[in-house]
Amino acid sequence: MNDKEIIPEYHEQVYQPEADTYLLLKAVMAEIRCDDRVIEIGTGSGKIAGEVYKISKNVTATDINPHACRSAAALGPEVIRTDIAAGICSGFDLVIFNPPYLPTGEEEKIDDWLEYALDGGISGRETIEKFAEALPGIMDKNGRCLLLVSSLTGAEKVRDIFSRKKMLSFVILSEKCEDETLYILRIVHDICCDHLYS
Numbered sequence: 691m692n693d694k695e696i697i698p699e700y701h702e703q704v705y706q707p708e709a710d711t712y713l714l715l716k717a718v719m720a721e722i723r724c725d726d727r728v729i730e731i732g733t734g735s736g737k738i739a740g741e742v743y744k745i746s747k748n749v750t751a752t753d754i755n756p757h758a759c760r761s762a763a764a765l766g767p768e769v770i771r772t773d774i775a776a777g778i779c780s781g782f783d784l785v786i787f788n789p790p791y792l793p794t795g796e797e798e799k800i801d802d803w804l805e806y807a808l809d810g811g812i813s814g815r816e817t818i819e820k821f822a823e824a825l826p827g828i829m830d831k832n833g834r835c836l837l838l839v840s841s842l843t844g845a846e847k848v849r850d851i852f853s854r855k856k857m858l859s860f861v862i863l864s865e866k867c868e869d870e871t872l873y874i875l876r877i878v879h880d881i882c883c884d885h886l887y888s
């Protein structure tokens with residue numbers, strides 16, 4: 691577990707960096723090229739987008755939570771408040787997302803902004819399903835996506851979602867963390883499928 695880090699624009703309704711954040715950040719730092727056009731969906735505190743901004747100024751971040759947008763913008767990247775990447779032009783080389791993934795029943799829901807950071811719907815995969823719909827329109831044909839998933843969400847079920855969208859996924863990093871295992875999926879367009887279906 692990492693020591694808690696205080697982000698300058700701290701807000702109690704914004705998800706602060708945790709083990710999942712740092713695992714994804716590690717994968718991002720190994721993957722990123724300095725000329726990448728990068729988008730981070732659901733930036734939260736902006737920790738990852740802020741670190742990426744030190745390497746590439748071509749970074750956009752989104753969040754549905756207005757307080758998160760304010761926190762992340764203080765770290766430098768362009769931040770847009772939107773649902774996933776609605777209204778944003780496509781063609782990103784690197785797409786990053788640490789989604790809300792906890793299976794959450796109706797009776798467990800809390801009506802606040804932090805709910806958006808955690809609540810993955812009954813299956814834990816509702817926001818991931820929505821993201822999978824949007825990804826082909828966001829990511830360049832040679833682009834890569836790094837997605838954090840958890841054993842609580844079902845890594846293989848998540849991989850199936852992307853394979854149904856004609857994308858390939860690989861587990862590139864994992865870490866045991868209390869009662870769950872965290873995985874980083876690297877997702878790319880299946881160019882063989884493009885050829886078959888064109």
Ligand SMILES: C[S@@+](CC[C@H](N)C(=O)[O-])C[C@H]1O[C@@H](n2cnc3c(N)ncnc32)[C@H](O)[C@@H]1O
Pocket residue numbers: 705706707708710711714731732733734735736737738752753754755758772773774775788789790803806807808817
């Ligand atoms: C688990 S937190 C991750 C935050 C940050 N990226 C990190 O790794 O620390 C998920 C983030 O996604 C945001 N989010 C949830 N649903 C979203 C959506 N439909 N569109 C954009 N952002 C969303 C939440 O507000 C939250 O900030």
